[in-house]
Amino acid sequence: MxxxxxxxxxxxxxxxxxxxxxxxxxxxxxxxxxxxxxxxxxxxxxxxxxxxxxxxxxxxxxxxxxxxxxxxxxxxxxxxxxxxxxxxxxxxxxxxxxxxxxxxxxxxxxxxxxxxxxxxxxxxxxxxxxxxxxxxxxxxxxxxxxxxxxxxxxxxxxxxxxxxxxxxxxxxxxxxxxxxxxxxxxxxxxxxxxxxxxxxxxxxxxxxxxxxxxxxxxxxxxxxxxxxxxxxxxxxxxxxxxxxxxxxxxxxxxxxxxxxxxxxxxNSKIRSAFRTLPPVDVDRLTPDTRRALTRPYRDYGRTRTEQPWPVEGARPLLPLDTAVRHRRSAAPMSRAPMQLADLARVLELSVGVTGIARAPDGVELPLRATPSAGGLCSYDLFVLARNVEGLAPGVHYVHPGRRVLQLVDGERPFEDMAAHTGYSGRVAEAAAVVVFVAAFRRGRWKYGERGYRMALIECGHVAQSVVTAAAALGLVAHPLAGFVDDYFDRLVGVNGTDDAVVHLTLLGEARA
Ligand SMILES: Cc1cc2nc3c(=O)[nH]c(=O)nc-3n(C[C@H](O)[C@H](O)[C@H](O)COP(=O)(O)O)c2cc1C
Structure with missing residues (x-):
C-alpha cells in the first residue's frame, strides 16, 4: 500500500x-x-x-x-x-x-x-x-x-x-x-x-x-x-x-x-443509536414462559443415579482475606481424597440456590450464590470425579435446583480425559475437575449476539466463585482453558454450539 x-x-x-x-x-x-x-x-x-x-x-x-x-x-x-x-x-x-x-x-x-x-x-x-x-x-x-x-x-x-x-x-x-x-x-x-x-x-x-x-x-x-x-x-x-x-x-x-x-x-455492542436495552420486557412474558425461566437446569434425574449434596460436614471456612491472599493456581496437590462434603460446599457457594424472587403472578425465580444476567443462568456445571470420598468416579451433572449430583457417565477413564488437556500430569493429580458449560441458548433469545458475552461472563463469575470457595476450604483450585473442545463437549454430552464447554477448574487437596 x-x-x-x-x-x-x-x-x-x-x-x-x-x-x-x-x-x-x-x-x-x-x-x-x-x-x-x-x-x-x-x-x-x-x-x-x-x-x-x-x-x-x-x-x-x-x-x-x-x-x-x-x-x-x-x-x-x-x-x-x-x-x-x-x-x-x-x-x-x-x-x-x-x-x-x-x-x-x-x-x-x-x-x-x-x-x-x-x-x-x-x-x-x-x-x-x-x-x-x-x-x-x-x-x-x-x-x-x-x-x-x-x-x-x-x-x-x-x-x-x-x-x-x-x-x-x-x-x-x-x-x-x-x-x-x-x-x-x-x-x-x-x-x-x-x-x-x-x-x-x-x-x-x-x-x-x-x-x-x-x-x-x-x-x-x-x-x-x-x-x-x-x-x-x-x-x-x-x-x-x-x-x-x-x-x-x-x-x-x-x-x-x-x-x-x-x-x-x-456486532454485540449496545449503541445509543439503537435501543439501549434488549427489546424484551420480562414482565410481559406469559406466566408459562416465565415459569420455564425458573428452571434453568438440565435434568438427568429419571435415568441416572443421584447423589445428594451433603449440607453438613465440610471443614470450617478460612476468612476471605486469608483465602484470597493464600490462593495459588499452581500450588502442589496431594494425592489424598477430597471429601464429598467439601465439594458440596464449593458447589453450594458457587451455584447454590440462595434466594427466591417472586413475580406478581406467583412465579418464583430461584436466585444463586453467583450473579447471573437476567437470572437466566446461562451455564451448567459438571464434575469429573476421580478421587472424591463418597462420590462414584465419573462424570456428574450438578443440579443446583435439587441439590444433587447426577451420574452421567461412570465409564470414562480419568486418564483419558487428562490426556485431552495440555496438562495431563497436572490434571492427573486432581481429585476432581469442575467443567463449565456455557448454555448459550438460555440467554440468546433475550440478549441476541450479546447473549454470547453474557454466557462467557457468567461462566467466569461462577468459576471465580468455585476458586474462592475452594480456597476458603484450603483446597487447591487450578483453572484450565487449555483443553480439546470437541472431546470435552462429547464427554458431557453437549453439541458444542448451543452449549459448549468453555472452562475447567481442577480441585484437589493441598500438599502439606
Ligand atoms: C481463564 C483462565 C484460564 C487459565 N488457563 C490455564 C491453563 O490452560 N493452564 C494453566 O496451567 N493455567 C491456566 N490458568 C491459570 C493461570 O495460569 C494462573 O491463574 C496465573 O498464572 C496466575 O496465577 P495464580 O492463579 O496463582 O494467581 C488459567 C487461568 C484463567 C483465569
Missing part, C-alpha cells in the same frame, strides 16, 4: 477499523504516528482517532484517508483535497471533494432503482432505508451531485457525493454514509430538498470537470501526490473532535488473526 507511505510521510499512521457485519466495506482510522503499529500499551491510553474513512473499495477508503491526513497536516479547510498515487487521480478527488463542500441546491429529483446498478454498502437483512437523490442534471455545467440518506427509526445519516458520472457520485455519497454509520454518527432528521421529479435507474454520461477551480499540487513524492482545489464560496467542513480509534493491546498481533472476535464484539 503505497498510500501508507504517503500517510506516514505526513506524520500519521493507519489502523484498520473493524466494521460491524451490517456494514459492507473496509474502514481505516487515521491515528498519530506513534500509534503506527498495534503494540503493547500498558497504560491502556486511548488512541486518538483523527479521521475515519470507509468504502466498499479498500483502495478508495485509503485514498480518502490520505486526503484527510494531508488536510490535517496542511490546514486550509476551505480547500477540497485529493491524495492518490497518480497526480490525475489526486486532482480528480480534490475537485470533487471541493464540490461536495458546497451548500446543496434547494431542489432535487429522487433516484429510484439505483441499487440495480450500484451496490449498497448495507447488509440486506438490516432493517433500514437508504435513499438517493440527484441534484442538478449537468446542464448547469456542474458534475452530478448525489445526496444519500440512511434512515432508521427517527434517526438518520446524510452524505453527499460528486463525481463526473452519476454512478461515481452515488458511490461517493454511499461511502460517506458508510463512514458515518461506522462511527454511529446518527442525528435528528434534517431537511430534505424540494423533490421535483424522479429518475429511474442511474443516468449514463460523463460531465466535465468544474471550470474556474484553483488547483495546486502541494506534495509530490514518496507514496503519491496531494492536490488542493478551491472553489469560490465554499464553507469549511466541520469535523467532530474527541473521537478515539480502537486501542490495540495485543503484543503486535496481526488484526487479521483476531478478525472474527473483533467483528463479533462490534
Amino acid at each position: 503505497t498510500l501508507d507511505t504517503l500517510i506516514e510521510s505526513l506524520g500519521f499512521a493507519v489502523r484498520p477499523y473493524p466494521l460491524p457485519a451490517r456494514l459492507l466495506g473496509t474502514a481505516y482510522a487515521l491515528v498519530p504516528a506513534e500509534h503506527r503499529t498495534p503494540r503493547l500499551e500498558p497504560s491502556g491510553a486511548a488512541v486518538p482517532l483523527l479521521a475515519l474513512t470507509a468504502s466498499q473499495d479498500p483502495e478508495t477508503a485509503l485514498r480518502r484517508l490520505a486526503a484527510r491526513a494531508a488536510q490535517l497536516r496542511l490546514g486550509g479547510e476551505t480547500y477540497g483535497i485529493g491524495a492518490a498515487a497518480s497526480a490525475d487521480a489526486a486532482a480528480h478527488d480534490a475537485r470533487h471533494d471541493a464540490l461536495e463542500r458546497r451548500t446543496p441546491p434547494a431542489t432535487a429529483r429522487r433516484l429510484t432503482a439505483w441499487s440495480d446498478t450500484v451496490r449498497s454498502p448495507l447488509h440486506p437483512a438490516w432493517d433500514v432505508r437508504l435513499d438517493c437523490h440527484l441534484y442538478g442534471d449537468g446542464r448547469d455545467g456542474l458534475a452530478p451531485w448525489v445526496g444519500a440518506v440512511l434512515r432508521r427509526n427517527d434517526r438518520e445519516i446524510r452524505a453527499f457525493g460528486c463525481d463526473t458520472t452519476v454512478r461515481g457520485a452515488i458511490g461517493r455519497a454511499l461511502d460517506g454514509v458508510l463512514t458515518l454509520a461506522a462511527e454511529d454518527r446518527w442525528s435528528a432528521p434534517g431537511k430534505d430538498p424540494e423533490f421535483v421529479g424522479e429518475v429511474e435507474g442511474v443516468p449514463e454520461g460523463e460531465w466535465d470537470e468544474p471550470v474556474g477551480a484553483e488547483m495546486r499540487t502541494v506534495h509530490s513524492g514518496a507514496g503519491g501526490t496531494v492536490v488542493q482545489c478551491r472553489l469560490p464560496g465554499v464553507a469549511p467542513r466541520q469535523e467532530p473532535v474527541g473521537r478515539f480509534a480502537p486501542v490495540d493491546l495485543s503484543l503486535g498481533c496481526d488484526p487479521e488473526r483476531v478478525r472474527i472476535s473483533r467483528t463479533f464484539h462490534e
Whole structure:
C-alpha cells in the first residue's frame, strides 16, 4: 500500500477499523504516528482517532484517508483535497471533494432503482432505508451531485457525493454514509430538498470537470501526490473532535488473526443509536414462559443415579482475606481424597440456590450464590470425579435446583480425559475437575449476539466463585482453558454450539 507511505510521510499512521457485519466495506482510522503499529500499551491510553474513512473499495477508503491526513497536516479547510498515487487521480478527488463542500441546491429529483446498478454498502437483512437523490442534471455545467440518506427509526445519516458520472457520485455519497454509520454518527432528521421529479435507474454520461477551480499540487513524492482545489464560496467542513480509534493491546498481533472476535464484539455492542436495552420486557412474558425461566437446569434425574449434596460436614471456612491472599493456581496437590462434603460446599457457594424472587403472578425465580444476567443462568456445571470420598468416579451433572449430583457417565477413564488437556500430569493429580458449560441458548433469545458475552461472563463469575470457595476450604483450585473442545463437549454430552464447554477448574487437596 503505497498510500501508507504517503500517510506516514505526513506524520500519521493507519489502523484498520473493524466494521460491524451490517456494514459492507473496509474502514481505516487515521491515528498519530506513534500509534503506527498495534503494540503493547500498558497504560491502556486511548488512541486518538483523527479521521475515519470507509468504502466498499479498500483502495478508495485509503485514498480518502490520505486526503484527510494531508488536510490535517496542511490546514486550509476551505480547500477540497485529493491524495492518490497518480497526480490525475489526486486532482480528480480534490475537485470533487471541493464540490461536495458546497451548500446543496434547494431542489432535487429522487433516484429510484439505483441499487440495480450500484451496490449498497448495507447488509440486506438490516432493517433500514437508504435513499438517493440527484441534484442538478449537468446542464448547469456542474458534475452530478448525489445526496444519500440512511434512515432508521427517527434517526438518520446524510452524505453527499460528486463525481463526473452519476454512478461515481452515488458511490461517493454511499461511502460517506458508510463512514458515518461506522462511527454511529446518527442525528435528528434534517431537511430534505424540494423533490421535483424522479429518475429511474442511474443516468449514463460523463460531465466535465468544474471550470474556474484553483488547483495546486502541494506534495509530490514518496507514496503519491496531494492536490488542493478551491472553489469560490465554499464553507469549511466541520469535523467532530474527541473521537478515539480502537486501542490495540495485543503484543503486535496481526488484526487479521483476531478478525472474527473483533467483528463479533462490534456486532454485540449496545449503541445509543439503537435501543439501549434488549427489546424484551420480562414482565410481559406469559406466566408459562416465565415459569420455564425458573428452571434453568438440565435434568438427568429419571435415568441416572443421584447423589445428594451433603449440607453438613465440610471443614470450617478460612476468612476471605486469608483465602484470597493464600490462593495459588499452581500450588502442589496431594494425592489424598477430597471429601464429598467439601465439594458440596464449593458447589453450594458457587451455584447454590440462595434466594427466591417472586413475580406478581406467583412465579418464583430461584436466585444463586453467583450473579447471573437476567437470572437466566446461562451455564451448567459438571464434575469429573476421580478421587472424591463418597462420590462414584465419573462424570456428574450438578443440579443446583435439587441439590444433587447426577451420574452421567461412570465409564470414562480419568486418564483419558487428562490426556485431552495440555496438562495431563497436572490434571492427573486432581481429585476432581469442575467443567463449565456455557448454555448459550438460555440467554440468546433475550440478549441476541450479546447473549454470547453474557454466557462467557457468567461462566467466569461462577468459576471465580468455585476458586474462592475452594480456597476458603484450603483446597487447591487450578483453572484450565487449555483443553480439546470437541472431546470435552462429547464427554458431557453437549453439541458444542448451543452449549459448549468453555472452562475447567481442577480441585484437589493441598500438599502439606
Ligand atoms: C481463564 C483462565 C484460564 C487459565 N488457563 C490455564 C491453563 O490452560 N493452564 C494453566 O496451567 N493455567 C491456566 N490458568 C491459570 C493461570 O495460569 C494462573 O491463574 C496465573 O498464572 C496466575 O496465577 P495464580 O492463579 O496463582 O494467581 C488459567 C487461568 C484463567 C483465569
